[in-house]
Amino acid sequence: MLSSAIFLRMPSDLQMTDEQFFEFCQVNRDLRIERDKFGEISIMPPTGSETGNRNFNVALQLGIWSEQNETGICFDSSTGFKLSTGADRSPDASWMKLERWNALSSEQQQRFAPICPDFVVELRSSSDNLQPLKDKMEEYMREPGIQLGWLIDRKHRKVYIYRPGMSEECLDNPVTVSGESVLPGFVLNMSKVW
Numbered sequence: 001m002l003s004s005a006i007f008l009r010m011p012s013d014l015q016m017t018d019e020q021f022f023e024f025c026q027v028n029r030d031l032r033i034e035r036d037k038f039g040e041i042s043i044m045p046p047t048g049s050e051t052g053n054r055n056f057n058v059a060l061q062l063g064i065w066s067e068q069n070e071t072g073i074c075f076d077s078s079t080g081f082k083l084s085t086g087a088d089r090s091p092d093a094s095w096m097k098l099e100r101w102n103a104l105s106s107e108q109q110q111r112f113a114p115i116c117p118d119f120v121v122e123l124r125s126s127s128d129n130l131q132p133l134k135d136k137m138e139e140y141m142r143e144p145g146i147q148l149g150w151l152i153d154r155k156h157r158k159v160y161i162y163r164p165g166m167s168e169e170c171l172d173n174p175v176t177v178s179g180e181s182v183l184p185g186f187v188l189n190m191s192k193v194w
Contacts, residue, residue, distance in 0.1 A: 007041070008040065008042075009039075015039045021112075031046075032077070037087040039086075051126070052155075054123060054192075057193055058193060061185075062121070070098045071097060071098060075095070079094065081148045085142075093123075094120045115145045116143035121151075122149075124153045126154075134160065137151050137162045148161070148180060149163075158171065158172055159171045175189075
């Protein structure tokens, strides 16, 4: 079993099309696979049980809020999105306004939707290096439509907040984290995450 991510660099003449990459991910459903804007593929191992539970708690709290709010939809960590850079990313949890989702064709919704969610969350596993996750958050912040991102570092009990065009903000051991005006009324209870 994998204990850390594997990175595959493909020769330029062997680059997969979007359709081929989607199929590659489908036949390897047990793995979490992403592709950066240069075509480098990262294969990440399944999370440990504790991290999986904490990620579920983040997604559950977001999902309950979303069901009550009814202005958007949530996605779990198995959802891929095709970013404008060409990268294919799967945030640990995400949310998108309904009007943006409904503007996509049925075919686009069935595959890796060519859109970045309004809100993304990445949860650092104990084996994850922090800088690649920060780089991924910065990548999201350059995408059209993104409004807010959280990088949750359980190891150091920090939450890094990202907003487009603004500097990263770091909260040290917060009890809660607010969804601000992007997710009005959503407050993540960190006791379920730490």
